[in-house]
Amino acid sequence: MITLEFINVLMGLLTGGVAVVNACDASNPRRINNTVFWGVYAISFFAGSYVSDFVNGCLVLVMVASVVMGGLGQTTTAQPPSGERNRGYWVFLPVLVIPVLTFSGSKLLKYVHIAGRPLVDVSQATQISLGLATLVALAVGFAMFRPPLLAPVREARRLLDSVGWAAVLPQSLAALGAVFAAAGVGPVVANLIQRWIPLDHAFVAVATYTTGMAVFTMVMGNAFAAFPVMTAGIALPILVQHFGGDIVVISAVGMLSGFCGTLMTPMAANFNIVPTALLDLPDQNAVVKVQIPTAVPLLIANTLLMYFTAFRH
Amino acid sequence: MLVLIGIAIVVVGFALKRNPLVVIAVAAIATGLAAGRGLYDVIAAFGKAFASSRYVAIVWLVLPVIGMLERAGLRERARDVIAKVSAATTGRVLMAYVALRQLSAAFGLAALAGQAQTVRPLVAPMAEGAAEARYGDVPLATRRRIRAHAAAADNVGVFFGEDVFVSIGSILLIKSFLEQNKIIVEPWSLAVWAIPTAVFAFVIHAVRLVLLDRRLARELAAPPRTDA
Numbered sequence: 001m002i003t004l005e006f007i008n009v010l011m012g013l014l015t016g017g018v019a020v021v022n023a024c025d026a027s028n029p030r031r032i033n034n035t036v037f038w039g040v041y042a043i044s045f046f047a048g049s050y051v052s053d054f055v056n057g058c059l060v061l062v063m064v065a066s067v068v069m070g071g072l073g074q075t076t077t078a079q080p081p082s083g084e085r086n087r088g089y090w091v092f093l094p095v096l097v098i099p100v101l102t103f104s105g106s107k108l109l110k111y112v113h114i115a116g117r118p119l120v121d122v123s124q125a126t127q128i129s130l131g132l133a134t135l136v137a138l139a140v141g142f143a144m145f146r147p148p149l150l151a152p153v154r155e156a157r158r159l160l161d162s163v164g165w166a167a168v169l170p171q172s173l174a175a176l177g178a179v180f181a182a183a184g185v186g187p188v189v190a191n192l193i194q195r196w197i198p199l200d201h202a203f204v205a206v207a208t209y210t211t212g213m214a215v216f217t218m219v220m221g222n223a224f225a226a227f228p229v230m231t232a233g234i235a236l237p238i239l240v241q242h243f244g245g246d247i248v249v250i251s252a253v254g255m256l257s258g259f260c261g262t263l264m265t266p267m268a269a270n271f272n273i274v275p276t277a278l279l280d281l282p283d284q285n286a287v288v289k290v291q292i293p294t295a296v297p298l299l300i301a302n303t304l305l306m307y308f309t310a311f312r313h
Numbered sequence: 314m315l316v317l318i319g320i321a322i323v324v325v326g327f328a329l330k331r332n333p334l335v336v337i338a339v340a341a342i343a344t345g346l347a348a349g350r351g352l353y354d355v356i357a358a359f360g361k362a363f364a365s366s367r368y369v370a371i372v373w374l375v376l377p378v379i380g381m382l383e384r385a386g387l388r389e390r391a392r393d394v395i396a397k398v399s400a401a402t403t404g405r406v407l408m409a410y411v412a413l414r415q416l417s418a419a420f421g422l423a424a425l426a427g428q429a430q431t432v433r434p435l436v437a438p439m440a441e442g443a444a445e446a447r448y449g450d451v452p453l454a455t456r457r458r459i460r461a462h463a464a465a466a467d468n469v470g471v472f473f474g475e476d477v478f479v480s481i482g483s484i485l486l487i488k489s490f491l492e493q494n495k496i497i498v499e500p501w502s503l504a505v506w507a508i509p510t511a512v513f514a515f516v517i518h519a520v521r522l523v524l525l526d527r528r529l530a531r532e533l534a535a536p537p538r539t540d541a
Contacts, residue, residue, distance in 0.1 A: 067335065091390050
């Protein structure tokens with residue numbers, strides 16, 4: 001059966017390849033740091049499921065150390081001109097292969113059985129389909145353009161090095177969220193809000209909930225982490241039990257208020273920091289700055305929507 | 314109260330522009346210690362959470378394909394396509410993308426696009442290409458603003474589209490959280506209540522993009538060239 005471990009192996013091959021290309025590149029003044037960073041990341045992908053939690057933690061700390069001590073660099077060698085054949089607009093074909101196969105795979109692969117056993121881990125069908133779709137797209141690209149064998153790894157290294165340490169930021173933030181949850185950060189925050197904000201008018205309580213969702217999401221980088229805390233702390237006891245609000249409206253719009261927070265925080269790294277690296281934007285907050293003028297009016301709209309629709313009776 | 318030290322470290326660290334990766338590691342260890350656990354336990358807890366979140370990195374898996382196609386002229390072709398559509402402006406290209414992203418996410422296709430899969434290779438070059446086709450050379454600062462808008466279009470589209478789909482993570486999270494609190498709700502009723510916000514999000518962001526077009530016109534419009 002194909003499981004999520006398949007994705008880990010693919011990612012291990014990718015980051016391991018990036019480490020090797022970096023190790024062989026004398027033009028990068030920080031190549032040792034880059035090699036350690038991507039090499040250790042590769043170990044985490046290959047071995048992460050088999051070593052102890054403590055070893056996994058140490059791997060992360062080594063990666064952090066390679067960023068602290070000198071930082072990562074990029075190659076200074078100019079890109080060689082590509083000798084590939086020009087195939088005009090057909091270049092879009094492999095890009096489109098990925099979503100089409102990912103989608104159909106996520107719907108169809110769960111029905112495929114070989115010798116009575118499912119081919120893929122059904123709960124992870126989408127991720128596994130994405131991995132398989134990428135391999136197919138790679139094969140299609142090879143067939144169409146006949147690039148040198150190592151071109152995909154070298155190109156991936158160019159792109160990943162331009163992203164740099166931000167590549168592991170989303171994963172580290174997910175881990176931080178888990179540590180926060182285990183340490184009981186959520187209930188402490190909910191307690192503070194209940195104690196210090198006067199929630200005796202429905203509008204104030206609604207605005208506290210929506211704003212609290214947005215702000216706590218900004219701190220945690222993730223509306224999923226904020227939702228249980230804010231809903232258990234404010235929405236259920238005050239908006240629903242005290243003011244008799246409709247829990248369906250309140251929880252649906254509350255989650256979306258959290259998403260307004262996601263637009264405004266560098267902590268949501270995969271949405272807001274990663275694209276600045278992918279798009280060569282020197283200002284790390286460039287995407288957040290563009291999104292704030294949309295997020296604030298939308299948060300106000302959500303607050304009014306909840307206030308005027310959740311309490312009709 | 315002491316466990317809030319991690320939040321303080323994150324806020325101060327980001328405000329002082331320290332390296333976020335380092336800030337996160339320090340915050341995680343400080344929070345664990347503040348909760349009364351030993352250093353060994355804290356490192357293990359962080360390592361466990363890091364390893365079990367490895368699937369998040371799947372977004373990078375497409376980079377070898379994208380990189381290979383960029384060698385073959387992917388981004389240039391994306392620009393060419395847009396340059397042929399004379400009605401295309403940066404704002405309209407991005408507006409169409411937000412609408413497309415919202416609708417496809419609402420039908421459960423949130424994984425169809427993303428910052429690495431579509432924004433870098435397609436949407437950003439198209440948005441830049443629309444400005445170039447109209448105004449000729451575009452200064453770097455303006456290009457960067459257009460690119461940031463391309464990234465924002467993807468985020469706004471997917472955030473405020475996916476919740477209209479019933480079996481997306483956030484809807485399921487709401488349902489299971491409410492169940493733990495002995496409240497049973499239908500996922501589709503939650504999804505229906507995501508529609509008003511989806512409409513607000515599109516309208517607000519569309520206004521922003523109209524303003525972006527106006528700003529581009531103001532900054533870039535030179536007197537029409539007359540070739541002698």
